[in-house]
Amino acid sequence: MTWSATARGAHQPDNTAFTQQRLPAWQPLLSAGIALPLFFCAGLAFIGLGLGLFYSSNGIKELEYDYTGNPGTGDCSVCAAKGQGRAPPPGCACAWTFTLPELFPGPVYLYYELSNFYQNNRRYGVSRDDAQLSGLASALRHPANECAPYQFRSDGLPIAPCGAIANSLFNDSFSLWHQRQPSDPFVEVPLDRTAIAWWTDYHVKFRNPPLVNGSLALAFRGTAPPPNWHRPVYELSPDPNNTGFINQDFVVWMRTAALPTFRKLYARIRQGNYSAGLPRGTYRVNITYNYPVRAFGGHKLIILSNISWMGGKNPFLGIAYLVVGSLCIVMGFVMLVVYIRYQDQDDDDNDDE
Secondary structure, three states, rough: OHHHHHHHHOOOOOOOOOOOOOOOOOOOOOHHHHHHHHHHHHHHHHHHHHHHHHHHHHHEEEEEEOOOOOOOOOHHHHHHHHHHHOOOOOEEEEEEEEEEEEEEEEEEEEEEEEEEOOOOHHHHHHHOOOEEEEHHHHHHHOOOHHHHOOOOOOOOEOOOOOEEEHHHHOOOEEEEEEEEOOHHHHHHHEEOOOOOOOOHHHHHHOOOOOOOOEEHHHHOOOEEEOOOOOOOOOHHOOHHHHHHHHHHHHHHOOOOOOOOOOEEEEEEEEHHOOOOOEOOEEEEEEEOOOOHHHHHEEEEEEEOOOOEEEOOHHHHHHHHHHHHHHHHHHHHHHHHHHHHHHHHHHHHHHHHH
């Protein structure tokens, strides 16, 4: 036996039905009697599912208010005008007042929405240091190069958290007040700000650096906040379980959106007398106006919404199922007409023979 024959034998698969592809197989014959029922059944299933999703989405109630502050749009325009396209003076406030004639069923979610904000920009999306955000002490002092130009401050101090995403953190704040009767005083509605971030983000991806002498401020000593921040990261909240890199608002913001118009969860309304929803009455949302959006032609909105079994309001999914189901039904009828027409021709040809 030659060497080449020996080499071929060493690499030859075993002589079994599986390796030699001799297993019994079945290949469907897609005749008209099989394809047409599949098209009609799939179309009916998609249409049924699409109707359920569409009506479920339409059953979700939403209230929204654009508080960008364009001229002539309300008292928020005063704050926008003071900023002249940039951040307004600290403490600038405005309000949104609305009336509910009936119960707004819960659970109620409070979102903020930004438009024309491209968090999916490639340079913006990579401008972060995941090692630093995971609490690694060495990354805290030596941020990743991807964070530039928000990597080091002008005096050489490393920025924590570094990068463009952290630097553009949304910093407007809201409080909700309720007046049952015109003669009653306004009472603050409790907003649940806990557990608004993804579980994996809060418990796995984001960690504070180890405490120094029991102090988080000492752990961040020798670092600087991002240029647009007015306070360091360890002062984001007085709650020690909600400050630093594990601040809920910060974690929510750091999960970038795929589209230029996006919503992010701010709070849930599910405590006290508001566990079943928002009762009828007059409501006022006090807004601390900090975040500038007019410079890039953006808008910002407050949204109150409830949810259903499918999540928040999103008619697109239901419409997509309805369109696909309708196309399946139409294509099924087209193929049925073609099949009947050519079957008759085949029968005539057979008769002639």
